[in-house]
Amino acid sequence: MSRPLVVIPTYNERENLAAIVGRVRTAVPDASVLVVDDASPDGTGVLADELAAADDAVQVLHRAGKAGLGAAYLAAFDWALGHGFDPIVQMDADGSHLPEQLPAMLAALAGVDPAGEPVDLVIGSRWVAGGSVENWPKRRQLLSRGGSAYARWVLRLPTRDATAGYRAFRADGLRRVRLDDVHTRGYGFQVDMLWHAREAGLTIAEVPVTFVERERGRSKMSVGIVVEAMLHVTGWGIASRFRRTSRTQPASNDGSATRRSRA
Numbered sequence: 502m503s504r505p506l507v508v509i510p511t512y513n514e515r516e517n518l519a520a521i522v523g524r525v526r527t528a529v530p531d532a533s534v535l536v537v538d539d540a541s542p543d544g545t546g547v548l549a550d551e552l553a554a555a556d557d558a559v560q561v562l563h564r565a566g567k568a569g570l571g572a573a574y575l576a577a578f579d580w581a582l583g584h585g586f587d588p589i590v591q592m593d594a595d596g597s598h599l600p601e602q603l604p605a606m607l608a609a610l611a612g613v614d615p616a617g618e619p620v621d622l623v624i625g626s627r628w629v630a631g632g633s634v635e636n637w638p639k640r641r642q643l644l645s646r647g648g649s650a651y652a653r654w655v656l657r658l659p660t661r662d663a664t665a666g667y668r669a670f671r672a673d674g675l676r677r678v679r680l681d682d683v684h685t686r687g688y689g690f691q692v693d694m695l696w697h698a699r700e701a702g703l704t705i706a707e708v709p710v711t712f713v714e715r716e717r718g719r720s721k722m723s724v725g726i727v728v729e730a731m732l733h734v735t736g737w738g739i740a741s742r743f744r745r746t747s748r749t750q751p752a753s754n755d756g757s758a759t760r761r762s763r764a
């Protein structure tokens with residue numbers, strides 16, 4: 502793990518981009534930055550090119566149009582693995598994820614979990630001891646906590662914060678995830694990725710972070726996006742239980758394998 506890359510997806514983040522890139526470069530000087538811009542109408546992509554021209558450690562992936570956060574990340578992961586970066590970090594452009602907390606996440610990623618397993622994925626978590634949110638209306642906090650709890654329960658996810666967008670992967674771990682099976686392009690992408698990371702057997706750790714709601718620009722979240730994510734989670738939960746049952750049944754005709762898989 503010697504070539505960290507911080508991936509920052511952008512859609513209309515012109516007011517936020519320069520500050521966040523600068524803060525990343527200061528907080529983790531050996532980290533490169535990849536801005537993934539979906540042809541933002543506000544000119545974020547042009548600004549990203551200017552930042553890249555001024556700093557060799559900054560690069561830009563331009564995409565043809567708004568295709569969702571998930572699509573941007575999947576393209577970025579492909580690029581990052583192909584270019585030999587390790588670890589690979591995901592961070593929002595709007596200042597919600599503090600670059601100053603990245604060293605703690607990278608330290609956790611270099612360590613082992615309580616069972617002595619090397620950590621493959623670190624989640625910057627709002628909902629563990631020491632984590633918090635600032636300037637979030639109660640309604641949005643409830644939505645996030647509720648969404649996390651629901652996804653945890655339905656998909657049996659191992660983390661308190663299942664929707665967090667601040668994450669760091671070891672390249673090795675990310676390579677093991679079946680990215681071709683991750684189909685969610687919108688908000689549910691974070692849950693979809695976490696689920697596939699767990700399915701791939703990645704060791705996952707949570708590090709408390711302070712999530713600060715954006716001051717500038719607009720969130721791309723909407724009620725429709727949340728409802729879509731909830732429906733997806735429910736569908737995956739049902740599908741995975743069905744798959745697990747049918748996968749284990751032929752192994753034994755007394756049903757013991759099925760019971761084991763549910764234990």
Ligand SMILES: Nc1nc2c(ncn2[C@@H]2O[C@H](COP(=O)(O)OP(=O)(O)O)[C@@H](O)[C@H]2O)c(=O)[nH]1
Nearest residue numbers: 510511512539568569570573593594720721722
């Ligand atoms: N490239 C790209 N980035 C996106 C897209 N949608 C959102 N983003 C970025 O993803 C990050 C999180 O989005 P945001 O609107 O802040 O969501 P919220 O934090 O859940 O309210 C920000 O950096 C956005 O600019 C998209 O379709 N394409």
Ligand SMILES: [Mg+2]
Nearest residue numbers: 593595597715
């Ligand atoms: Mg945001």
